[in-house]
Amino acid sequence: MSTNRREFLTECGKYLFLTSAATAALDFVIDGKAEAAPNYMMTDHWWAMTIDIEKCIGCGNCVRACAEENNVPVGFFRTWVERYYVPDFPSTKVEVDSPNGGKDGFPDQPHTGGKSFFVPKMCNHCSDSPCVQVCPVGATFETPDGLVLVDEKYCIGCRYCVQACPYGCRYIHPEKNTVDKCTLCYHRISKQLEPACCEACPTGCRKLADLKDPKDPVHEFLRVNSIQVLKPHMATGAKAYYRGLDGAVR
Amino acid sequence: MRIWKDAGHLIRLALLLGMLVVAFLVIRRAVIPEGFGRYGHFRPAALEDVRAHPIHFAGRAACEACHPDVMELKQKGKHAGLSCEACHGPLAKHAEDPEVKPVLPKVVALCSRCHEANSARPKWFPQVNTKEHSGGESCEACHKPHKPKFGE
Amino acid sequence: MQEVLHGVEGFMYPDEVELQWSLLIVLYPYITGLVAGAFILASLERVFKVEAVKPTYRLALLTALAFLIVAPLPLQLHLGHPERSFEMYLTPHRTSAMAMFGFVYLWYLMVVLLLEIWLDYRKEIVILSKSKTGVMKWVYKAMTLGSDNISPGALRVDDRVGYVITVIGIPSAFLLHGYVGFIFGSVKANPWWSSPLMPIVFIFSAMVSGIAAVLVIYVATTLLRKEQVDMRCLDTIARYLFYAFVIDFSLELLDLVHRIYEADESFHTLDFMVHTRLYVSQIVIQIFLGTIVPLLLLAATQLARFQEAARRRIYLAASVLTLAGIFAMRWNVVIGGQLFSKSFLGYTNYKLEFATREGLLPAIALLILPFLILWGLVKLLPPWPSKEAAA
Incomplete structure (x- = not known):
């Protein structure tokens, strides 16, 4: 009975609500298959991320979702959320905290004056990645579709890339002894699914963007807003585009 | 002629070094991962490895494919x-x-994760001080999570 | 949790709290520095015809070899997957300073150091292959590569080729250690490292530490053999140590002044670090005890006249302090570069363990190992004329 109902609804759902692309993704999920995406064309995409600071509420959903989706070891972070406090004029001492990467949310810390806001951080998937530049063996690399990935079967664990990343987005996996980092959920986006952090974000603060797709709303987003990347003076070609990023953010 | 006779040991050394270089090149050819460098300086199979994560x-x-009813309810809220x-x-x-x-989420903890008042949260975002707002009553008593606002 | 364990002060990116490069990575530039420095001292005699340092020529070469053999071990021990390190030779990444270093190391070991030692010792090797018995006979026989030609003509060829190798060897030694400096100096994400002066500072500090090490080893081995220390040699080495040190210190001061004057966005963070977490290792050990004191001691021997015994003691004291100071310098570069957050908003601490893979114990073992290897090399290839031959 339940199987019939499921099948019926699945079929209806497919044809009624979904585009054909999403149908393909759905098959992967429903079949429970963990496999490479066979119909995925790397040359059709150029992935990036947009992050709207004014929409981040510091709930920590992205941090938890990332950890669950990618089995991120406890105490390490592929994405995390920072809370900034920038005081009013005479004082210049910026205060930042990120308790457990923001995974458990942020207990309120009221200040008088100044401003407070959250900044989600993750790998910027730079197009001139300092981490890729220094990898001695080719175990971390830029893909043709604009991601920075790690080959955990090839990484020798020298940690040079961790030193080279200006954003602190890499760590050594305590069990694998290889470097580990955000993959922009390549296993999901190659099957037309959202990255886990975007899927879990309640306010639409973080959004996956495909710069090669002319219909992607990212083009509008980049055009109408003031956009900044982190540490632009590092000239890393960072592709995490922030809207409303304060100058105090490092 | 004389110089070649006296440099015999150096020729032996050069041959030895040459053999080492050739051995290195042969071994390198044999053990280098298949297709390395096809898309850039990396093992192309690594792309498949990452894409195959569960x-x-x-x-x-x-x-939404199986729960169109919830989807419909939610769409209006x-x-x-x-x-x-x-x-x-x-x-x-x-x-x-x-x-x-x-497992259904625990409602109060779930709601306050986003809606507990916090000075770092953007002002446009609806947030309450749970204790003052509900006095210990569960959020569900008044708000339906799938359609939270009254009169919607 | 991690933050508390490491005594984090201020804010660090969450993945930054734990240090990536440990004491072993401090050892590595220290050891390659000794190699490069010892080789450059040896080349003084060969290329620049400084006859006075001849008693240390062979000893310096063997010291360089002993340390060069050990140099990759701390790296290997530190890797997450040491069994994959050969990949650096299979698929070296052209844009990676570290990948190229593998080839620089091989070049230096195989083409420069081993070749120069072989050419210099070939006469003795052939003689020993005939006089020795048992296993050692075969060891020496293998080392002759089956050629026992030690005619004056062959030796002249060896000398000529050896000279060329040494001439190639000097830039190679610079390359060897300059490259280590470049590995740090080229990390733009880290303001404590990122500096074009880094390779040059590394080269001169390498010369300083290598010369000091050979000086100590020369005096120690001579006293152990109950021989007379050649004071003309010692004075000359000490003079070169002084010159190299003056250049090294000037470069480091230039770097310091430049940083203070430019005072870029990282300045306050680094300045605070030097005055707190790095105070002992940077100001007290590296700059005061490891640089200013030995420089003053060496300057004193240049200006005033001391008795031989006093000079010897001053040289030894200056050299030992120098070795400690250069070690502190490597420590401050490697560890210091990881104590502050790349957000410039906080600091962490390095927790040195003892009997773990990257702890103090293996580090001590790795510092003793080159001396054991040197002892073996001296047995195999005696750097000084044997007593029987002299008699």
Whole structure:
């Protein structure tokens, strides 16, 4: 009975609500298959991320979702959320905290004056990645579709890339002894699914963007807003585009 | 002629070094990973390795395919933009096999994760001081999570 | 949790709290520095015809070899997957300073150092292959590569080729250690490292530490053999140590002044670090005890006249302090570069363990190992004329 109902609804759902692309993704999920995406064309995409600071509420959903989706070891972070406090004029001492990467949310810390806001951080998937530049063996690399990935079967664990990343987005996996980092959920986006952090974000603060797709709303987003990347003076070609990023953010 | 006779040991050394270089090149050819460098300086099979990671969040489309009723209800409310798993957690296992029953989230903790007043939260975002707002009453008593605003 | 364990002060990116490069990575530039410095001292005699340092020529070469053999071990021990390190030779990444270093190391070991030692010792090797018995006979026989030609003509060829190798060897030694400096100096994400002066500072500090090490080893081995220390040699080495040190210190001061004057966005963070977490290792050990004191001691021997015994003691004291100071310098570069957050908003601490893979114990073992290897090399290839031959 339940199987019939499921099948019926699945079929209806497919044809009624979904585009054909999403149908393909759905098959992967429903079949429970963990496999490479066979119909995925790397040359059709150029992935990036947009992050709207004014929409981040510091709930920590992205941090938890990332950890669950990618089995991120406890105490390490592929994405995390920072809370900034920038005081009013005479004082210049910026205060930042990120308790457990923001995974458990942020207990309120009221200040008088100044401003407070959250900044989600993750790998910027730079197009001139300092981490890729220094990898001695080719175990971390830029893909043709604009991601920075790690080959955990090839990484020798020298940690040079961790030193080279200006954003602190890499760590050594305590069990694998290889470097580990955000993959922009390549296993999901190659099957037309959202990255886990975007899927879990309640306010639409973080959004996956495909710069090669002319219909992607990212083009509008980049055009109408003031956009900044982190540490632009590092000239890393960072592709995490922030809207409303304060100058105090490092 | 004389110089070649006296440099015999150096020729032996050069041959030895030459043999080492050739041995290195032969071994390198044999053990270098297949297709290395096809798309850049890396092992192309690594792309497949990453793409084959298991999925934990089924994605909104999978949920809505079986639960169109909830989707319809939600679409009219303030939480229309939220994906199901933002609150219900990763449910790919449930999407594969509906017999795997998801655990319902604990409501007060879930709501306050986003809506507890916090000075760092943007001002436009609806937030309350739970203690003052409900006096210990569960949020559900007044707000339906799928359609939270009164009179909607 | 991690933050508390490491005594984090201020804010660090969450993945930054734990240090990536440990004491072993401090050892590595220290050891390659000794190699490069010892080789450059040896080349003084060969290329620049400084006859006075001849008693240390062979000893310096063997010291360089002993340390060069050990140099990759701390790296290997530190890797997450040491069994994959050969990949650096299979698929070296052209844009990676570290990948190229593998080849620089091989070049230096195989083409420069081993070749120069072989050419210099070939006469003795052939003689020993005939006089020795048992296993050692075969060891020496293998080392002759089956050629026992030690005619004056062959030796002249050896000398000529050896000279060329040494001439190639000097830039190679610079390359060897300059490259180590470049590995740090080219990390733009880290303001404590990122500096074009880094390779040059590394080269001169390498010369300083290598010369000091050979000086100590020369005096120690001579006293152990109950021989007379050649004071003309010692004075000359000490003079070169002084010159190299003056250049090294000037470069480091230039770097310091430049940083203070430019005072870029990282300045306050680094300045605070030097005055707190790095105070002992940077100001007290590296700059005061490891640089200013030995420089003053060496300057004193240049200006005033001391008795031989006093000079010897001053040289030894200056050399030992120098070796400690250069070690502190490597420590401050490697560890210091990881104590502050790349957000410039906080600091962490390095927790040195003892009997773990990257702890103090293996580090001590790795510092003793080159001396054991040197002892073996001296047995195999005696750097000084044997007593029987002299008699």
